[in-house]
Amino acid sequence: MPHSNGELQVYLVGAGPGDPGLLTLKGRTAIERADVLVYDRLVSPRLLDYARPECELVYVGKTPDHHTLPQHEINALLVEKALAGNAVVRLKGGDPFVFGRGGEEAEALREHGISYDVVPGVTSAVAAPAYAGIPVTHRDAASSFTVITGHEHADKGESFIPWEHVARLKGTLVFLMGMDNLPRIAANLVEHGMDPATPAAVVRYGTWPMQRTVCATLESIEERVRAEGIENPAVIVVGQVAALRERLAWVERKPLFGKTVVVTRARHQASALSAALEERGAQVLEFPAIETVPPTDPRPLGEAVAGIEAYQWVVFTSANGVDAFFAEAASLRLDARCLARAEVAAIGSGTQAALARHGIAQVHVAREFCAEGLVELLADKVGSRDRVLIARAEDARDVLPRELAKLGATVNDVAAYRTRAVAQGADALVDALRAGDVDAVTFTSSSTVTNLLSCLGDPALLEGVDLYSIGPVTTGTLRAAGLEPRAQASEYTIAGLVAALVDTQGGEPR
Known part of the structure; x- marks a missing residue:
């Protein structure tokens, strides 16, 4: 690695697969020190909160059919920001060197004599199956696993994947970025000798609160995925370990799994409540209705x-x-x-x-x-x-x-x-409420009630949404506004508020 001045200028940081708790300590430290943060689509928004207020945030996310910036322009952006004397963090989903094009970015930095450090991240190739209850190795099922791209470079022409060898591997196969090519992947494996009855699974948004998993056999997985409406981003797992999900699934058993909960607490205080809800499986939308x-x-x-x-x-x-x-x-x-x-x-x-x-x-x-x-x-x-x-x-x-x-x-x-009152993010919250994507809203003080209603403008947006109050004073403010909480915490604490949600939301289908 080149060192032009002894100072590291760019960190290529793996953000992990989605769950913000899977970010490494070194990755968090890099984000906290960054002057410029260049981040991808599948980076948890919670990780951006670690950045300093004055840090410049640059989104360069990609979808299969749209790139905010092509890769060569991302490379040029990193070079430009680093040469300007900034501490730059390139925050990439998963691990930067596992189909993350981190190697190309490192080459571009090296060509310009720019110092860089690589901070590995938890790859979705392992984490997504794990969160679905699928170990990629198991003493009785697989002694190895192979990670394969499901989205080869368009200029390659012929596939670089040796299907005749891959189909004969005895371990687990994990395909990343392969949803568009799922029919071809399954067909190639069967064509080259893999048993069509081999267990297979697809995990969408692995490690995120909205994770979904479907299981089938190699010959029927495409049909199941289509029937369930599973799309990108997803990880494909092929091998005997996929059959273990029925016994080992754990995320879906959390009491608030599949629930979307709005946290209205001030940003600097929201993390404890958000973490407690996420630990119980909820997807949290932080809308700090107030600031201190x-x-x-x-x-x-x-x-x-x-x-x-x-x-x-x-x-x-x-x-x-x-x-x-x-x-x-x-x-x-x-x-x-x-x-x-x-x-x-x-x-x-x-x-x-x-x-x-x-x-x-x-x-x-x-x-x-x-x-x-x-x-x-x-x-x-x-x-x-x-x-x-x-x-x-x-x-x-x-x-x-x-x-x-x-x-x-x-x-x-x-x-x-x-x-x-803080109105930042109000439009996104209004959109989520109108789309019916919110199950519950928590209130930790009267001011969170007053200011949220001020930001929303129309209390009717909360119709059909379960409201939760931390105590009698907050409940009184809700009722004065014509809103009835579904539950009030029996103990007027964050723990009591979380318990109220678990007691009333846990196990309910959405």
């Missing part, structure tokens, strides 16, 4: 933190409030020790966890994760001599400060942050 920003007037928070020793109680109602408080404390060169003399109270286990991350372990947490529950908890603890600081969202309900004041406390209710 500093309060309209940040001075009261700064003054409260600077005078924190005057308070006997400090109350937090959300993880956002905790993070905002400690960000302000850090700007004043304070840390968790600033709360050493105060009692700390919180609403919810998420808020408690945020406090723990900042070094606060002793926290009073209400049994009911709402303002009313916290008031009940503090009723016999807060008195007339106490000064209470509440750090929470701007324009929050007045229940907490009002009721604590009734207990005789002197209450300072300060805005630690505010939320505002």
Whole structure:
């Protein structure tokens, strides 16, 4: 590999087959450092979230009948961006050197003296069958596997695939990019001696939430695929291992498999909910209906933190409030020790966890994760001599400060942050709702309800979609808008919200 200046300029990164969790750690690090990210069609959109906000994103995806950019122009683009001094990541589906044309891109970079590094990825040749419950090798069925292109170069003329040898291989055959040629692949194998009754399978969108698999024999697989409407992108598996799917299928058994769920939480907080839903098989559409920003007037928070020793109680109602408080404390060169003399109270286990991350372990947490529950908890603890600081969202309900004041406390209710609507991606969500592609929408706060409805414009778009609320306050906001949630979390946490979906959506056919 050439090194023109000792600095790596281009990373050829395998994004894996679709499941964002299959990206390697080295691949993620490369994305996080990129100035320019050039990515393919079959790259999970979730991986783009690892890029810095200022990173330039360039889509060069290809379908069998349309190329956004031909390969030679992609090569030229990589050279151009690298020579301009950018750290460039070429993010390719699967592995860049397994039918990914990564070798051609490396050659182009080498010709121009540009440094590059190759970050292998999980190939769909192994991962797609695995997610379908098909091991490409098995002690009792196959001691080898062969990966073959199903889409040979148009200029080759005669096939470079030695069908007479391939048909006699005893192991598993895996064909990539072969759906258009499936009839010819099956015919060539049978013509050259393979048993027509050999098990075969086709896995579409392997490792993605919308994965579909059909199984048949070599002589009938084309008919089954056509009947089921299976199209690109798909992996073709031929061999005795395909028969193991009936016993080993696992993805389809997940409780939310085949369900599409919208997550409306702020982007920086959505990952935990999204990951929990995806772990249970759901396809997640992230639509961050809100984002968290500093309060309209940040001075009261700064003054409260600077005078924190005057308070006997400090109350937090959300993880956002905790993070905002400690960000302000850090700007004043304070840390968790600033709360050493105060009692700390919180609403919810998420808020408690945020406090723990900042070094606060002793926290009073209400049994009911709402303002009313916290008031009940503090009723016999807060008195007339106490000064209470509440750090929470701007324009929050007045229940907490009002009721604590009734207990005789002197209450300072300060805005630690505010939320505002985010409309980015609204058109795509509207299209998905109109097409009937959404099964459920989750709401984690009243502001996610208000802002989603503002972005959609028409509440009727949510008709026929199951709505899920994290707690009674959010449920009240939904009902005030004329919307009835299918379920409310029994525990007002992300885990409780996920459990509500599993309890009501799990196992239902779409």
